[in-house]
Each structure stands twice: as structure tokens, then as C-alpha cells.
Amino acid sequence: MIKIENLHKKFGKNKVLEGVDIHFDRGGIYAILGPNGSGKTTLIKSILGMVLPDKGSITVNGTTIPRQWTYRQQLSYLPQIANFPGNLRVSELISMIKDLRGQEANESHLVQLFELEKYLDKRLSTLSGGTKQKVNLVLAFMFDSPLLILDEPTSGLDPSSLISLKRIIRTEKEMGKTVLLSSHIMHFVEEIADEIVYLLEGKIYFKGSLDALKELTGEGNVEHAIAAIATTQTYV
Numbered sequence: 728m729i730k731i732e733n734l735h736k737k738f739g740k741n742k743v744l745e746g747v748d749i750h751f752d753r754g755g756i757y758a759i760l761g762p763n764g765s766g767k768t769t770l771i772k773s774i775l776g777m778v779l780p781d782k783g784s785i786t787v788n789g790t791t792i793p794r795q796w797t798y799r800q801q802l803s804y805l806p807q808i809a810n811f812p813g814n815l816r817v818s819e820l821i822s823m824i825k826d827l828r829g830q831e832a833n834e835s836h837l838v839q840l841f842e843l844e845k846y847l848d849k850r851l852s853t854l855s856g857g858t859k860q861k862v863n864l865v866l867a868f869m870f871d872s873p874l875l876i877l878d879e880p881t882s883g884l885d886p887s888s889l890i891s892l893k894r895i896i897r898t899e900k901e902m903g904k905t906v907l908l909s910s911h912i913m914h915f916v917e918e919i920a921d922e923i924v925y926l927l928e929g930k931i932y933f934k935g936s937l938d939a940l941k942e943l944t945g946e947g948n949v950e951h952a953i954a955a956i957a958t959t960q961t962y963v
């Protein structure tokens with residue numbers, strides 16, 4: 728489904744990705760982890776074609792990017808920071824994204840799930856951070872995309888919205904989809920992810936299940952196991 732080979736990206740002198748090789752061959756929930764600034768968003772944006780790599784190749788469902796765009800019809804994306812015009816009303820934003828995408832959308836159950844009915848007529852600039860995130864989640868999940876890419880999906884969510892988010896992600900997985908997400912919230916990752924990918928110093932240090940990681944590092948606690956990757960050898 729996604730094949731990344733020898734991916735390199737630098738911004739000026741800052742080498743962010745230095746030979747990333749990774750495959751996501753089947754449906755499931757994959758968490759991309761790594762310290763702040765380790766290149767998670769850069770990797771995600773490279774898959775989306777929003778960052779142009781200096782070297783290497785990325786294939787999504789058989790399409791080699793970049794300079795291709797039709798494959799994006801097959802994916803949904805939740806950005807870390809979404810910047811939509813503040814004067815748009817929530818309902819206008821949802822309609823606009825549906826029009827742009829031109830695909831069947833099923834937003835009403837998501838609006839209900841995140842209790843957004845009372846905000847549909849409100850302008851984006853008047854919403855709280857968590858409510859904006861819930862609107863962005865509606866945009867990310869309303870299309871029937873086989874690939875979902877979620878950059879920090881838990882950001883700003885209250886406990887009940889977090890439960891709803893986990894439920895939706897699991898439902899997507901049950902439908903055979905692939906979900907790639909980044910997160911710094913380890914208990915969320917532990918609950919939701921089938922596999923983790925650990926990015927450090929421009930390379931993949933580990934790819935596998937959390938159980939495999941715990942076994943390899945000899946750490947029973949997920950936070951300690953993650954911390955141990957950084958101080959020991961590469962595990963891929």
C-alpha cells in the first residue's frame with residue numbers, strides 16, 4: 728500500500744530524513760513516533776506530496792509520487808495545524824471540502840458523535856481549540872478513504888471525544904483501512920496502534936508491535952520501552 732525507499736529530505740543544512748525505508752503492506756493502525764523535530768510531519772507530508780524529497784521514492788497504491796495527485800483521492804488527512812479562514816462557518820467549511828473533493832461524504836454521524844450540531848452555524852474563529860479539532864476530525868473521517876493520515880489526532884480533545892476518536896479509528900481498521908498517525912500520547916498509542924514506527928535522527932529505529940518492542944528492550948512499560956530505543960541500537 729505504501730512503500731518508502733531511501734527517503735532523504737533536508738531543509739537548508741538541517742538533515743531531517745536520512746535514508747528512510749519503510750513499507751506498510753496491509754491494513755491496520757500504525758503510529759509514527761519520535762521526539763519533537765524528528766521528522767514525523769515531514770515524513771507524513773512527503774507521503775501526501777506536500778514536501779518534495781531530495782532523494783528516494785514513495786509509492787502509494789502503486790502510484791509513484793511526487794508530481795502525481797490522483798492518488799490523493801484515496802486518502803484523507805488530518806493536519807497537525809489546520810488553517811482555514813476564520814470567517815467561514817463550520818457548515819460552510821464542511822460543504823466546501825465536500826465540493827472540492829467531489830466524493831460521497833457521510834458527515835452527519837460524525838457531527839452527532841462529536842456533538843457539533845450547535846456549532847454548525849458558528850464561525851471557525853469563534854471556536855475553542857478542541858472544538859476546531861473535532862471539526863477537523865469530521866473533515867478527515869467523512870470520506871470513505873482506504874488510507875487515513877492523522878497528524879496528532881488527539882490534540883486538544885476532552886476524554887469523551889477521545890473515546891469517540893478511538894472508536895472511529897478502530898471502525899476504520901475493521902473496514903480493512905490503513906491508518907497512519909503521529910502522537911506523543913503514549914497511552915493512546917498503546918491502546919490503539921497495531922504497530923509503531925520510531926523515527927530518530929532521520930532514520931527508522933524500530934518498526935513492529937509494542938509487545939515486540941517491550942521484549943526487545945526488556946522494558947515492560949511503554950514509555951520506558953520507547954525511551955530505550957533512543958539509547959540502544961537500531962532495531963530494524
Ligand SMILES: Nc1ncnc2c1ncn2[C@@H]1O[C@H](COP(=O)(O)OP(=O)(O)OP(=O)(O)O)[C@@H](O)[C@H]1O
Pocket residue numbers: 738741743761762763764765766767768769770
Ligand atoms: N518547511 C520547513 N522549512 C524549514 N524547516 C522545516 C520545515 N518543515 C520542517 N522543518 C524542520 O524539520 C525538522 C522536523 O520537523 P517536523 O515537523 O517534521 O518534526 P516532527 O517530528 O513532526 O515534530 P513534532 O513532534 O514537534 O511535531 C524540524 O527541525 C523543523 O524545524
